[in-house]
Amino acid sequence: MDIRDSILDCIGHTPIVKLNRLSDGLGCTLLAKLDHLNPGGSVKDRIGIAMIRDAEAKGLLKPGGTITEGTAGNTGLGLAIAANVLGYKCVFCLPDKMSREKIDLLRAYGAKVIVTPTAVTKDDPRHYNAVAKRIAKETPGGWYAGQFQNQANPKVHYESTAAEIWEQTGGKITHFFAGAGTGGTITGVGKYLKERNPACKVVLCDPVGSYYSLYFKDKNASPVNRQYTVEGIGLDYIPGTISFEHIDDVIPVTDGESYQAARKLTRMEGIFTGGSSGNNLAGALKWLREHKPGAGSMPVVFLCDVGDRYLSKMYNDDWMRENGFIDEYDMTAAELLMHRPGQKLVTAAPGQSLREVIGHVKTLDLSQIPVLENGEPVGALYDDQLIKLLLEGRKLDDIKVREVMGDPLPVVNDEASASELLKTFQAGAPAALVKRASGDWGIITKADLVAVL
Numbered sequence: 271m272d273i274r275d276s277i278l279d280c281i282g283h284t285p286i287v288k289l290n291r292l293s294d295g296l297g298c299t300l301l302a303k304l305d306h307l308n309p310g311g312s313v314k315d316r317i318g319i320a321m322i323r324d325a326e327a328k329g330l331l332k333p334g335g336t337i338t339e340g341t342a343g344n345t346g347l348g349l350a351i352a353a354n355v356l357g358y359k360c361v362f363c364l365p366d367k368m369s370r371e372k373i374d375l376l377r378a379y380g381a382k383v384i385v386t387p388t389a390v391t392k393d394d395p396r397h398y399n400a401v402a403k404r405i406a407k408e409t410p411g412g413w414y415a416g417q418f419q420n421q422a423n424p425k426v427h428y429e430s431t432a433a434e435i436w437e438q439t440g441g442k443i444t445h446f447f448a449g450a451g452t453g454g455t456i457t458g459v460g461k462y463l464k465e466r467n468p469a470c471k472v473v474l475c476d477p478v479g480s481y482y483s484l485y486f487k488d489k490n491a492s493p494v495n496r497q498y499t500v501e502g503i504g505l506d507y508i509p510g511t512i513s514f515e516h517i518d519d520v521i522p523v524t525d526g527e528s529y530q531a532a533r534k535l536t537r538m539e540g541i542f543t544g545g546s547s548g549n550n551l552a553g554a555l556k557w558l559r560e561h562k563p564g565a566g567s568m569p570v571v572f573l574c575d576v577g578d579r580y581l582s583k584m585y586n587d588d589w590m591r592e593n594g595f596i597d598e599y600d601m602t603a604a605e606l607l608m609h610r611p612g613q614k615l616v617t618a619a620p621g622q623s624l625r626e627v628i629g630h631v632k633t634l635d636l637s638q639i640p641v642l643e644n645g646e647p648v649g650a651l652y653d654d655q656l657i658k659l660l661l662e663g664r665k666l667d668d669i670k671v672r673e674v675m676g677d678p679l680p681v682v683n684d685e686a687s688a689s690e691l692l693k694t695f696q697a698g699a700p701a702a703l704v705k706r707a708s709g710d711w712g713i714i715t716k717a718d719l720v721a722v723l
């Protein structure tokens with residue numbers, strides 16, 4: 271029998287999986303720690319129960335008490351799950367840039383939600399943490415969780431998240447890539463990994479515009495205005511829950527890179543996460559491409575929360591376009607081919623009779639068939655030519671492909687952009703052949719490109 275005491279026993283022990291397709295060309299296989307598979311859909315379930323247990327032990331939170339917190343949404347959810355099991359009330363303050371889904375979700379769990387302005391400094395009394403702190407003071411039995419100072423936060427990552435990753439990789443992890451909101455994850459995990467293997471690299475993936483990257487390079491750097499839109503990570507000051515002691519490198523990531531990486535992760539690996547996971551993935555891929563750690567390495571990227579929370583934002587094409595994060599013309603031929611998985615390219619040989627080939631044209635409704643000789647394109651059969659021959663009453667058994675084939679289709683490689691393909695089609699080609707990195711051939715027709723764009 272495998273019956274847990276409550277939902278709280280389902281927190282943690284999230285799987286690690288290989289990112290098989292996204293690792294293409296990296297020289298090693300990137301692994302992902304799927305913390306978005308926690309019951310509340312995020313890494314923050316871990317700190318919700320950990321901070322509550324710590325407060326109970328210290329006598330700060332008493333039975334029937336009220337938990338308050340300033341949260342980007344996920345910590346609130348982690349706290350609400352534990353609060354509902356243990357019988358506490360919750361009041362959460364969220365900055366108004368957070369997605370509607372997160373607010374609705376917290377209310378669904380029975381929490382009271384107060385939305386505060388994003389565009390205020392942390393010293394402003396309207397700041398979400400200041401409001402949460404004040405409510406805790408004014409409410410009898412109130413306790414402010416304070417994820418940005420609470421040491422139970424990095425501690426639970428040291429004790430659970432890190433220990434899981436170490437065991438799941440058999441101690442072979444060589445690189446750890448994560449973002450930082452409170453920094454609890456990267457601080458707890460980084461400390462554990464470095465204690466066991468000082469050579470293991472810990473890389474912070476940070477949104478462009480966050481103070482963390484500046485501080486890493488210069489401890490006296492002045493804070494900047496945060497201009498990024500990715501939720502839950504990056505900060506404009508250094509909180510008590512982050513330590514840079516175990517961070518080896520920082521890689522800045524733009525909003526566009528984060529969103530596009532998360533969307534690719536969904537489409538190429540079937541893993542549906544939010545923008546902060548995309549930030550970590552984009553950072554990991556950039557860093558690994560640049561540093562080329564080699565086949566023996568075992569890098570792990572941390573995935574933080576589920577994609578459902580962002581359906582109205584980064585998974586909405588109109589929102590992405592309006593905010594300048596999407597440009598379909600940047601898609602590569604390899605990505606365009608992914609829209610028609612499993613489709614086999616139909617080809618003809620120059621020595622075949624038209625009778626042998628025409629069956630394909632009819633049954634598969636093909637407009638052109640590339641002609642290959644010794645694996646290389648030497649021509650193509652076009653449907654209008656075949657129709658013309660039929661109308662002339664010619665006997666197809668007697669005609670060889672070589673006699674009637676037209677010019678070969680233009681050839682591009684996997685990396686050709688949709689814009690390049692568009693130019694090829696505008697110049698008159700009805701389709702283009704794609705020489706795959708694997709050595710196989712693919713085909714993209716005008717209609718395929720239109721369907722995707």
Ligand SMILES: Cc1ncc(COP(=O)(O)O)c(C=O)c1O
Nearest residue numbers: 450451452453454455502546574
């Ligand atoms: C969506 C999301 N991802 C990542 C993080 C960062 O985790 P940590 O606070 O442990 O640095 C947060 C933190 O709020 C978050 O909400």
